[in-house]
Structures are given as C-alpha cells and as structure tokens.
Amino acid sequence: MKIDIQDLQSVAKLDRKSILRCAEHVLSSAGEPDAELCLVFVNDNHIRKLNWKYRMSDSATDVLAFPMRDARGLSGAILGDVVISIETAKKEARKRKKDFQEELDLYIVHGILHLLGYDDEKPMARKKMREKEREITAELRGSCSSLHSEQTRKKRGR
Numbered sequence: 001m002k003i004d005i006q007d008l009q010s011v012a013k014l015d016r017k018s019i020l021r022c023a024e025h026v027l028s029s030a031g032e033p034d035a036e037l038c039l040v041f042v043n044d045n046h047i048r049k050l051n052w053k054y055r056m057s058d059s060a061t062d063v064l065a066f067p068m069r070d071a072r073g074l075s076g077a078i079l080g081d082v083v084i085s086i087e088t089a090k091k092e093a094r095k096r097k098k099d100f101q102e103e104l105d106l107y108i109v110h111g112i113l114h115l116l117g118y119d120d121e122k123p124m125a126r127k128k129m130r131e132k133e134r135e136i137t138a139e140l141r142g143s144c145s146s147l148h149s150e151q152t153r154k155k156r157g158r
Contacts, residue, residue: 001024001027001028001032001033001034001035001036002035002036002037002077003020003023003024003027003036003037003038003039004036004037004038004039005019005020005038005039005041006038006039006040006041007041008040008041008042008043008046009041009042009043009046009086009087010043011043011086011087011090012086012090012100014041014086014104015101018101018104018105019039019104019108022104022105022108022109022140023037023039023108023112025136025139025140026108026109026112026113026136027112029135029136029139030112030113030116032079032116034077035077035078035079036077036078036079037078037079037080037081037082037112037115038080038081038082039081039082039084039108039111040081040082040083040084041083041084041086042083042084042085042086043085043086043087044060044085044087044088045060046085047060047061047064047083047084047085047088048060048061050064050083051064054066060085060087060088061085061088062084062085062088062089062092062107062110063082063083063084063085063107063110063111063114064082064083064111065080065081065082065083065111065112065114065115066080066081066082066083067079067080067114067115067117068080068115069115069116069117079112079115079116080115082108082111082112082114082115083111084104084107084108084111086104089103089104089107090103102137102141105137105140106133106137109133109136109137109140110129110133113129113132113133113136118132
C-alpha cells in the first residue's frame with residue numbers, strides 16, 4: 001500500500017506515524033492491501049475553497065474525498081485523495097473533549113471510507129457508514145492504546 005501525505009497547513013504539527021498507522025489499518029480492514037491514496041491536510045480557508053469549487057458549498061467542512069473509483073465499477077490500486085481540515089479537527093476535538101489524534105483518526109477513516117464507496121448522504125447509507133467508522137475506530141483504539149500510552153509517558157519523561 002502507498003499512502004502519500006501532503007501537509008499544507010500550519011495549524012498543528014502532525015504525527016505522520018499515527019496518520020500512516022490509521023490509514024494502513026483502514027485499508028487492511030477493508031481488504032485493500034494494494035491501494036494507493038493521498039491524504040492532504042489543510043486549514044479551514046483552503047478546504048472552504050475546495051468545497052465551493054467542487055460542491056458549490058461556501059463553508060469549511062471537515063473532510064472532502066475525491067475518489068478515483070466510481071459507481072460504474074472502475075477499479076485499480078489508486079483510490080483517490082482525502083482532504084482534511086486540521087483547523088476543524090482541532091475545534092471539534094476541543095468541543096467534544098476528545099484527543100486531537102483521535103478526532104483526526106476519525107476523519108481519516110471517514111475520508112477513506114468515502115474513497116471506498118461509502119456514502120453519508122441518505123439515512124440508510126449514513127447508518128452503514130457510521131457503523132463501519134465505529135468498528136474501525138474501535139479496532140484502532142484497541143491496537144493503538146498501548147502505543148499512545150507509551151508515547152505519552154515518553155513525552156512526560158516517565
């Protein structure tokens with residue numbers, strides 16, 4: 001699997017290892033070990049411009065996905081691009097009293113699921129997507145909790 005990370009923002013320092021681990025987990029969980037994608041991290045202004053250009057919505061959003069596969073059944077290794085607003089992730093993490101990386105993981109999962117064909121526009125499709133998000137994020141928390149604890153101890157000098 002090939003995951004390209006483009007960091008085009010200055011809102012927060014990103015933990016590339018955690019980002020890669022999350023994306024790799026989603027792809028493995030989805031049975032896509034040969035997939036390629038790009039994760040692009042931006043600020044609210046940048047994602048607002050993209051949202052206007054591609055969705056005619058003049059507002060910032062958390063995640064935009066640009067799939068290379070489509071409903072016609074096109075396949076191939078390249079899934080597409082996921083654009084994530086780090087500014088929105090930070091705001092939402094504070095609002096929900098969640099760890100920033102946990103919120104970012106959710107956005108990564110959400111965006112990759114869009115690339116894989118999941119949709120959240122209609123109620124039944126949204127329910128299916130949310131269930132898959134919960135399943136994958138629970139797996140992530142389980143597999144990464146000891147790693148996050150170890151990293152926190154190292155930061156605190158313990």
